Amino acid sequence: MVHHIVRVHRSADGPAKAEQLAHRIAEVAADPVELDADVMEMVRNRIIDNASVAAASLHRRPVRAARAQATRHPFAPGATVMGTPLSTRVSPEWAAWANGVAVRELDYHDTFLAADYSHPGDNIPPVLAVAQHVGCTGRDLARGIATGYEIQVSLVRGICLHAHKIDHIAHLGPSAAAGIGTLLKLPVETVYQAVQQALHVTTTTRQSRKGAISSWKAYAPAFAGKMAVEAVDRAMRGEGAPSPAYEGEDGFIAWLLDGPDAEYTVDLPARGHAKRAILETYTKEHSAEYQSQALIDLARRMGPRIGDTARVRTITIHTSHHTHYVIGTGSGDPQKMDPSASRETLDHSIMYIFAVALQDGEWHHERSYTPRRAARPDTVELWHKVSTVEDPAWTKRYHATDPAEKAFGGRVVVELDDGSVIEDEIAVADAHPLGARPFARPDYIAKFRALADGVVSLAEQDRFLDLVERLPELTATEVAQLSFSEDPDTAPRDLPVSKGLF
Numbered sequence: 480m481v482h483h484i485v486r487v488h489r490s491a492d493g494p495a496k497a498e499q500l501a502h503r504i505a506e507v508a509a510d511p512v513e514l515d516a517d518v519m520e521m522v523r524n525r526i527i528d529n530a531s532v533a534a535a536s537l538h539r540r541p542v543r544a545a546r547a548q549a550t551r552h553p554f555a556p557g558a559t560v561m562g563t564p565l566s567t568r569v570s571p572e573w574a575a576w577a578n579g580v581a582v583r584e585l586d587y588h589d590t591f592l593a594a595d596y597s598h599p600g601d602n603i604p605p606v607l608a609v610a611q612h613v614g615c616t617g618r619d620l621a622r623g624i625a626t627g628y629e630i631q632v633s634l635v636r637g638i639c640l641h642a643h644k645i646d647h648i649a650h651l652g653p654s655a656a657a658g659i660g661t662l663l664k665l666p667v668e669t670v671y672q673a674v675q676q677a678l679h680v681t682t683t684t685r686q687s688r689k690g691a692i693s694s695w696k697a698y699a700p701a702f703a704g705k706m707a708v709e710a711v712d713r714a715m716r717g718e719g720a721p722s723p724a725y726e727g728e729d730g731f732i733a734w735l736l737d738g739p740d741a742e743y744t745v746d747l748p749a750r751g752h753a754k755r756a757i758l759e760t761y762t763k764e765h766s767a768e769y770q771s772q773a774l775i776d777l778a779r780r781m782g783p784r785i786g787d788t789a790r791v792r793t794i795t796i797h798t799s800h801h802t803h804y805v806i807g808t809g810s811g812d813p814q815k816m817d818p819s820a821s822r823e824t825l826d827h828s829i830m831y832i833f834a835v836a837l838q839d840g841e842w843h844h845e846r847s848y849t850p851r852r853a854a855r856p857d858t859v860e861l862w863h864k865v866s867t868v869e870d871p872a873w874t875k876r877y878h879a880t881d882p883a884e885k886a887f888g889g890r891v892v893v894e895l896d897d898g899s900v901i902e903d904e905i906a907v908a909d910a911h912p913l914g915a916r917p918f919a920r921p922d923y924i925a926k927f928r929a930l931a932d933g934v935v936s937l938a939e940q941d942r943f944l945d946l947v948e949r950l951p952e953l954t955a956t957e958v959a960q961l962s963f964s965e966d967p968d969t970a971p972r973d974l975p976v977s978k979g980l981f
Contacts, residue, residue: 480746485637487733487741488726496671500725500745501653501678505670507747508626508657512754520920521757522621523947525589526607527923528762529600530561530943530963532588533581535844535930537562537965541694542581544977545701549577551981558608559962571612572708575605579701585844586696586826587766591632591759592877592887594639596769596801597647598700599654599760602627605704606658609711610958617953619662620961625754627658629747632756637745641805643736644685648703652681655707665715675720676710677703678731688805691814692823759882762918764910764926766844770802771832772908773888776915778836781891781903788838788861790895797870798889799877802829807867816863818854825853830865833891834858844930876906883913936966 485500496502514522536542542562549560549569557568560577569577579601582588588600606623609615615623631654640649656677660670681703687695714720725731733739748754765775774796785791796807803809806829814820815828825831825848835858836842846852853859867889876886886906893901909915910922924944931940943963946953953961 480752481749483745483747485725485732485743485745487728487730487739488723489728494723494726496723499671499723501674501723502667502671503745503747504630504653504657504674505660505667506750507629507754508660508670509665509667510748510750511664512751514621514625515753515755518625518753518755518757519621519951522624523950524918524920524923525600525624525757525762526603526947526950526961527927527944528588529582529603531923531927531930532585532766533561533578534927534934534963535587536581536584537934538971538974539584540977541697542577542584543974544979545577545580545698547977548979548981549573554612556612556614556959558611559959561962562965564964565960565962571605571608572705572712574608574611575704575708576701578604578608579704580697583700584694584697585766586768587763587844589760589762590769591635591761592769592801593632593636594878595635595641595647595650597631597635597650599628599631599757600762601651601700601704602631602655602658604701605655605707606662607958607961609659609708610662611961613663614955615662615958616955617950617958619664620953620958621950623658623662625757626661627654628757628760629754630654630657632759633745633747638736638743640736641685641801645735646683646685646687646699648699649678649682649731651700651703652677652707652710655704656710659707659711663711665711669711669714672718672720672722673707673711673714675722675724676713677707678724679721680706680710682731682735688827689810690812692821692827694823696823761908761911762923764908764918765842766826766847767832767842768806768827768829770799770806770887771829772910773886773905773914774798774829774833774891775836775842776909777888777891777903777905778833779840780905781893781901782837782840784901785837785893785895788834789857790897791861791864792894792896794833794861794865794894795892796829796833796865796867796889797892798829798867798873799887800869800874801877802873802887802889803867803869809867809869818859819850820853822848829867831862833865834862837861887911931963933969934965935963936968939963939966
């Protein structure tokens with residue numbers, strides 16, 4: 480790795496183009512290294528993972544709305560939209576939009592957490608859309624996806640956004656632009672301009688993940704992917720960008736992050752070095768915010784020891800700063816304790832999630848979020864007995880750079896009505912690479928089969944999985960088929976069609 484020091488400069492003082500972070504990112508994107516076998520394997524896994532959660536979300540209103548918008552923009556050759564017939568082709572930026580919403584809606588795909596946090600699988604929809612439109616091979620597609628992961632992980636490691644209430648899609652726009660640059664084998668200068676444009680137009684506030692969380696939580700990453708496609712298009716036409724986007728005295732860092740005296744270190748692979756960051760990311764077994772994954776597993780483990788939850792007096796979750804302030808009682812969001820809250824809000828309430836997982840012994844992407852389930856009186860009573868506190872030891876582990884030390888769990892202390900105490904702790908989710916049951920290819924396939932059941936026909940599932948299995952050898956024609964259609968025999972007939980401008 481090469482350590483890049485990123486700091487603000489006055490316009491009269493540089494930095495030279497070659498020293499700018501966006502240029503360094505572009506150099507990585509343009510470096511024609513092949514993928515290691517284990518990286519190619521993980522790219523295949525994550526394509527399956529994205530398809531799983533997209534299939535499960537096809538009937539949800541935000542996804543239907545995004546799909547309706549996309550299909551109003553037919554284009555040839557174009558790209559596919561998940562759920563529609565494979566013959567349906569739309570402009571690639573709109574395919575990135577619709578597929579990005581489908582992938583993100585259930586908060587159920589992969590994650591990477593460091594100085595900031597992210598869902599690197601959000602890079603796949605825009606890269607795939609461009610690959611289908613332009614006519615790229617499976618190997619080219621895999622290389623583009625690997626670059627998207629590499630850049631996003633590097634940015635998330637080095638630059639904290641959430642401390643300044645900037646949404647994490649500000650790292651996704653540049654990473655997706657870089658991934659598309661690798662896919663298309665674009666020159667450094669073109670990728671450099673596209674990365675800067677993508678950063679400039681995807682810097683938004685974190686209100687999308689605060690208070691009454693709406694469907695924009697799913698739309699925001701799709702918007703970043705759409706903007707990345709458009710940024711690359713503009714850059715390919717010779718158009719420039721605000722420059723230097725990161726280091727400028729009126730730029731991103733100076734005014735939106737740590738200010739004119741800020742200094743960050745972003746580690747990027749040296750020229751000729753393999754892109755392997757995807758192997759440091761991890762997917763979800765449960766459809767909920769990543770910090771809840773380990774605690775859901777812990778709730779399932781503690782449930783039999785606790786027995787009747789009516790005996791519970793208090794539940795205190797000792798955890799990291801992030802978990803306490805983002806999905807815990809440290810957030811100060813009353814909506815996180817409200818039985819009438821949206822699914823998006825409940826997904827970001829560890830108090831609700833822990834209570835339901837404790838009572839049910841499971842977590843389900845639909846059953847666990849129904850209004851009836853949230854309003855159950857005994858659940859509401861238990862839910863309101865749960866609180867979180869920050870524990871410096873867990874915060875330290877959350878920010879650890881050593882993978883063996885890094886943790887996203889916590890210690891749970893349950894006080895019963897007789898004064899007795901039951902406590903336990905967990906560092907990482909069972910599905911984490913260091914967890915009790917690390918996810919492997921059979922788990923990804925099982926997740927896809929389970930979530931696509933009743934939505935995508937078995938024959939269509941098999942066809943899609945066969946394409947993914949052969950990813951490195953896929954022709955451009957086969958990449959164009961790397962999607963799936965909804966089963967017309969099981970598709971609901973009475974879903975309302977959203978209306979808009981077009």
